[in-house]
Amino acid sequence: MATDFVLRGGIAVDADTDGQALDVLVKDGRIAARLLPGTPVAEGTPEISAHGLHVFPGLIDAHVHFGFGEKITEYETETVYAAQGGFTTVLGYFLNNEDYTEVYRREQEYARTRAYVDYGFHFSVANEMHVRELSEYVNKYGVTSFKYFMNFKGEEGRYLGLDGTDDGYFYDLLSEAARLGDIKVVCHTENIEIVNRIRRRLQAEGRDTLKDWSASKPAFTESESCVRAMYFAEHLGARIYIPHLSTRLALDEVRTWRERYEHVHVETCPHYLTHDEDSDIGSLGKANPPFRSKDDVEAMWEGLRDGSIDVVASDHVPRKKATKERPLWLASQGFPGTATILPVLLSEGYHKGRLGLARIADLLTRGPARIFNLDPKKGSLAVGADADLTLVDLERSRVVRAEELGSYSDYSLYDGWDLKGWPVRTIVRGETVMQDGKMVGKPGYGRYLSRKVNAK
Numbered sequence: 001m002a003t004d005f006v007l008r009g010g011i012a013v014d015a016d017t018d019g020q021a022l023d024v025l026v027k028d029g030r031i032a033a034r035l036l037p038g039t040p041v042a043e044g045t046p047e048i049s050a051h052g053l054h055v056f057p058g059l060i061d062a063h064v065h066f067g068f069g070e071k072i073t074e075y076e077t078e079t080v081y082a083a084q085g086g087f088t089t090v091l092g093y094f095l096n097n098e099d100y101t102e103v104y105r106r107e108q109e110y111a112r113t114r115a116y117v118d119y120g121f122h123f124s125v126a127n128e129m130h131v132r133e134l135s136e137y138v139n140k141y142g143v144t145s146f147k148y149f150m151n152f153k154g155e156e157g158r159y160l161g162l163d164g165t166d167d168g169y170f171y172d173l174l175s176e177a178a179r180l181g182d183i184k185v186v187c188h189t190e191n192i193e194i195v196n197r198i199r200r201r202l203q204a205e206g207r208d209t210l211k212d213w214s215a216s217k218p219a220f221t222e223s224e225s226c227v228r229a230m231y232f233a234e235h236l237g238a239r240i241y242i243p244h245l246s247t248r249l250a251l252d253e254v255r256t257w258r259e260r261y262e263h264v265h266v267e268t269c270p271h272y273l274t275h276d277e278d279s280d281i282g283s284l285g286k287a288n289p290p291f292r293s294k295d296d297v298e299a300m301w302e303g304l305r306d307g308s309i310d311v312v313a314s315d316h317v318p319r320k321k322a323t324k325e326r327p328l329w330l331a332s333q334g335f336p337g338t339a340t341i342l343p344v345l346l347s348e349g350y351h352k353g354r355l356g357l358a359r360i361a362d363l364l365t366r367g368p369a370r371i372f373n374l375d376p377k378k379g380s381l382a383v384g385a386d387a388d389l390t391l392v393d394l395e396r397s398r399v400v401r402a403e404e405l406g407s408y409s410d411y412s413l414y415d416g417w418d419l420k421g422w423p424v425r426t427i428v429r430g431e432t433v434m435q436d437g438k439m440v441g442k443p444g445y446g447r448y449l450s451r452k453v454n455a456k
């Protein structure tokens with residue numbers, strides 16, 4: 001492993017270009033020069049070959065969950081999983097009722113010696129103390145994005161051990177975020193009051209299929225909540241990010257609203273691109289939001305294509321398969337996902353003519369980097385950026401086997417799927433962390449990303 005090298009023969013892909021022959025000179029962990037192919041460099045500079053490969057800026061998974069698997073060692077296992085999937089940065093969510101000062105200290109202690117790739121945190125805000133301390137979290141810990149669960153209102157929140165919030169709380173939170181500047185409030189959009197009623201009815205009727213799970217959370221409960229979040233945000237001048245968007249109804253609302261208020265960003269997840277409510281996988285497919293209709297799946301692809309969706313992220317939850325193998329209403333929600341994001345987008349998107357490479361790069365690099373204050377260090381191949389590089393073999397076919405990818409979890413939604421287009425080398429700040437499926441990096445190499453509010 002050498003920090004200084006020249007990457008030769010690759011086709012560079014970024015949010016602006018589907019491919020350009022480019023050599024890249026890396027010095028001190030940063031991109032030092034973009035060179036015409038074959039341009040001479042200082043004698044003795046090691047060469048890394050990227051012949052036949054596409055070179056993406058290091059991929060960013062802006063939505064992973066820490067704390068659901070093995071709380072301490074998951075910083076190792078889940079960053080291995082990320083590197084196996086070509087990801088050089090992960091942003092992880094925490095949900096706590098306690099003061100984040102202690103959470104930050106504890107999690108950093110776990111992560112610092114274990115992470116293989118760079119990482120940052122999102123804090124979920126759930127009580128009055130969190131709003132009071134928001135500016136401290138921004139200034140001391142470099143956290144510039146905060147999650148708010150619109151579905152954890154009142155009773156539902158208290159059931160989860162949180163204080164239980166209401167619209168007044170949401171109003172104050174957005175006001176404070178707007179006051180602090182370029183802070184993103186990540187809004188889980190779901191009208192839980194409607195969902196709870198429908199769920200009780202379905203349960204009373206003994207219904208318990210994956211399709212019933214979906215029926216308990218109709219599209220309206222997502223879109224109505226999105227509209228409220230956007231209306232609040234516009235009124236208060238706050239910037240919001242809607243994670244895991246899943247329905248055409250909600251996406252159409254976002255398109256309309258963005259014409260009047262631009263500070264609304266949208267993410268979807270790979271599973272909303274590949275699975276629907278008729279997918280025959282039982283409780284294994286339980287997620288929130290649920291799998292939707294085939295038309296919603298099509299709508300997500302359209303949103304990726306036309307730019308109304310800004311980010312694809314995994315919503316990675318590294319639990320064991322056993323937690324899914326329960327009756328539907330008791331099964332755990334979510335799945336592991338980081339390592340398969342790129343192969344899914346390449347196989348189902350690029351190779352099927354649904355999505356160009358530049359769009360894929362935008363969704364996995366520049367999009368999340370800009371939204372989450374990681375640029376200009378992350379998310380591009382510009383001179384001066386961190387030398388985070390993901391080398392991809394577009395033609396490589398590989399059958400997904402979760403056990404080869406390194407997560408604490410022991411399954412993948414895509415187990416047995418033959419996907420085409422895989423990362424073959426993951427380089428973080430000039431150091432190769434993964435090569436041909438083997439981990440060659442070191443735990444503890446990954447750095448914490450303290451983010452700053454962009455002056456805009």
Ligand SMILES: [Zn+2]
Pocket residue numbers: 063065315316
């Ligand atoms: Zn999530």
